[in-house]
Amino acid sequence: MNKKNIINSIKLIKFYKFINYNLIYNNKAINRYKKDNYKISGTKAENLDKLKKSILSLNNCDLKKHAKNIVFSDGNPNSKIMLIGEAPGANEDEEGLPFVGRAGALLDKMLTAIDLDRKKVYISNIINYRPPDNRRPTDEEIKRYLPFITKHIEIISPKILVLLGSTAMNALIGNEVVISKMRGKWIEKRFGNCKTSVIITFHPAFLMRQPAQKKMTWIDLKMIRDKKI
Numbered sequence: 001m002n003k004k005n006i007i008n009s010i011k012l013i014k015f016y017k018f019i020n021y022n023l024i025y026n027n028k029a030i031n032r033y034k035k036d037n038y039k040i041s042g043t044k045a046e047n048l049d050k051l052k053k054s055i056l057s058l059n060n061c062d063l064k065k066h067a068k069n070i071v072f073s074d075g076n077p078n079s080k081i082m083l084i085g086e087a088p089g090a091n092e093d094e095e096g097l098p099f100v101g102r103a104g105a106l107l108d109k110m111l112t113a114i115d116l117d118r119k120k121v122y123i124s125n126i127i128n129y130r131p132p133d134n135r136r137p138t139d140e141e142i143k144r145y146l147p148f149i150t151k152h153i154e155i156i157s158p159k160i161l162v163l164l165g166s167t168a169m170n171a172l173i174g175n176e177v178v179i180s181k182m183r184g185k186w187i188e189k190r191f192g193n194c195k196t197s198v199i200i201t202f203h204p205a206f207l208m209r210q211p212a213q214k215k216m217t218w219i220d221l222k223m224i225r226d227k228k229i
Helices: 003-019 042-056 062-066 090-095 102-113 139-156 166-172 204-209 211-226
Strands: 081-085 122-125 160-164 186-191 194-201
Touching (some): 042 139, 081 139, 081 166, 102 204, 122 139, 139 186, 160 166, 166 194, 194 211
Parallel strands (some): 081 160, 160 194
Antiparallel strands (some): 186 194
């Protein structure tokens, strides 16, 4: 087998592992309490700390009142790839980290398929507190938290911004677009002083409900992998 065929075989194996991945359906969260101590600049660390404190001090927020923990971020603050989801679920609320439940297990598999992991990306959500019963955030809640996630993006200053699902897309791109038409396209967008390349793909929770869409997500993942950072 020549080198080209070997490379193509490796890519095919990764794809089939991705689309056939069998999730373990239980409510146990992935334990990520053991965190890596990333060396980040003083200014970035100070700005992230200031942003987190601003969210913690937010008043008149019913989500905050009923949540156990703030879910701020996970991953490497120095990464040039930032992923943004919708809002924390029960496992995330319990652990205080994004994507640690079943959707998080699938997200990890998606990252592995393109030779990434949580040490190579940075992850957050549009909303930092769990909505009751894991419901979708309301427009009012999204509007309240939008300045925080916008500032979060500006602080991390990623070269690639991956929006997972329609809630993240509508919040940061606009309500006039639909994910079926917008996914798999690069959009150049500025958030404060950060100019970044945005790509939209389906949320892992959606893929668990609609596994046939994994083939479209695989296209999006390869675009992320192939884009030069």
